[in-house]
Structures are given as C-alpha cells and as structure tokens.
Amino acid sequence: MLKIDISILKTLPSLDKTVIMQIEPLAPLSMVCELPGSYYKTVKTPTKKMLCGLIENLIGWHIDLSDRKNIVKDIVQFRKKQAKETSQLEFIDYSKGSSYLPLLMDYFEIIDIVPIFTKAEFYDDLWSxxxxxxxxxxxxxxxxxxxxxxxxxxxxxxxxxxxxxxxxxxxxxxxxxxxxxxFPLYYSTPTKREYISMNGFYKAKILLDGDLYELLLEAIQTNNIAYLGNSEGWINITINDDV
Structure with a gap:
C-alpha cells in the first residue's frame, strides 16, 4: 500500500510562494459547489474548495472520508497547542456543501482566477x-x-x-x-447534471505554502493529469513560479 505523507498538516501554513496555475480542461467539466436537489448546476469557474480537491488529487492524497475526519480531529489538537505560541486562527471545518472534507484549505489562497476561452458551451447530461x-x-x-x-x-x-x-x-x-x-454501487435512476465544454484554460494566480509548493512540483514531474469538479472532469496542469 502506498504511504501518504501528511506531515505538512502538523505545521502552521506559511503562504510565501506565488505561482500561476494553468488548468486546461481535457473533458467537459461539471463543477457543483453545493449539494443540489434534483439538478446539478455547474459554476463557471472553480471554487477554492474545488482547487483544494485538485491539489490533494495531484499530490496523491486519496483519503477516505472517515480517515479525513480523524485527521481533522488531530489537526484541531495541533492548532490548540500551536495557538499558545501564535495568534494563528484555529482550523476550520470546510466540509459544508459536499461530502468532501478538504485538508489543505489553509495552505493556499486564490489571488485571482480567470477563464481564458475561445469557446464555451453549457449542456445537460444524465449522471448516476x-x-x-x-x-x-x-x-x-x-x-x-x-x-x-x-x-x-x-x-x-x-x-x-x-x-x-x-x-x-x-x-x-x-x-x-x-x-x-x-446492492449495486450506483443508483439506477440518473440525475440531470450540467456540464461546461470549453476550448481554452483557466489561469489561476495562487499564494501557496512553501512546503505545499514543493509537494506539487514533485508530483507534477511524474503526473500533471488530475480531475476537477467530479471524476469525469479530466484536466491538464502546469505551474509557473515566474510571476
């Protein structure tokens, strides 16, 4: 079994590295930011939580929800101990809005994200x-x-x-x-889900923790393909620190 190094979570975030992340969709994207009812509507640009999922996916943090909950409990304890030495804010639970519980939200900030497309089309499809x-x-x-x-x-x-x-x-x-x-792993009744198909890319200016930056650089040397929004939304990633 592949060992996942999450030791970065024991350290307080230090956002000291500015990078440009270029996200090129290789397939239609469906970026749903809230738990929907009978219709899954996509947003036009990815949210911070979605980018966090993308980053964790890139560095290989494929961690089960139950394990994530246990990790969060440990992080809260780390932050309480560290709070005695610094005024850093306590860890915030970002699980609201989906079943995904991000772990690295405090280790980056989005300065700006711009869609640069020559063509974009929205359409509905059926999704299980x-x-x-x-x-x-x-x-x-x-x-x-x-x-x-x-x-x-x-x-x-x-x-x-x-x-x-x-x-x-x-x-x-x-x-x-x-x-x-x-029982099957999927519901038999499909649901309407909105997708966006585009020619172009997103250009995101991001402030990163230095250790997270190193993890990302190491990861994309062997794989710069990940997914965004859901597991069908394959994208290509490039990172440039010449800002």
Missing part, C-alpha cells in the same frame, strides 16, 4: 450518483437492481404500517446493511 452511505435507506430506495438471490428475502420484509405496499424503513435499513455486497 455514486453510492456512498451504508447507514441509510436512501440507497436501497433509490435502486431497483439487487442480486437475484436476495429478491425473495426482500419480498418477505415487514411492511410499513401506514402503507403496506412499502417495506418498513427500519427493516429495509437492516436488510441493506446485512447485504451491502448484493
């Missing part, structure tokens, strides 16, 4: 939501496809007292937890 939660009835209610060998068992589940045509929620949740591997 990824399965994420194992502790709710949302997923089993959203998918009709299950393994054939548990169909009969599902039919025999207790009924909702108010609507006997429906399975009782608690029964369904228990059944789902006990048979996770028998």
């Amino acid at each position: 939501k990824a399965y994420r939660r194992a502790d709710a009835i949302v997923h089993p209610k959203g998918t009709f496809n299950i393994s054939y060998d548990i169909i009969r068992d599902k039919w025999s589940l207790g009924r909702n007292k108010k609507d006997t045509k429906q399975v009782d929620d608690k029964e369904l949740e228990r059944f789902f937890k006990e048979n996770l591997s028998k």
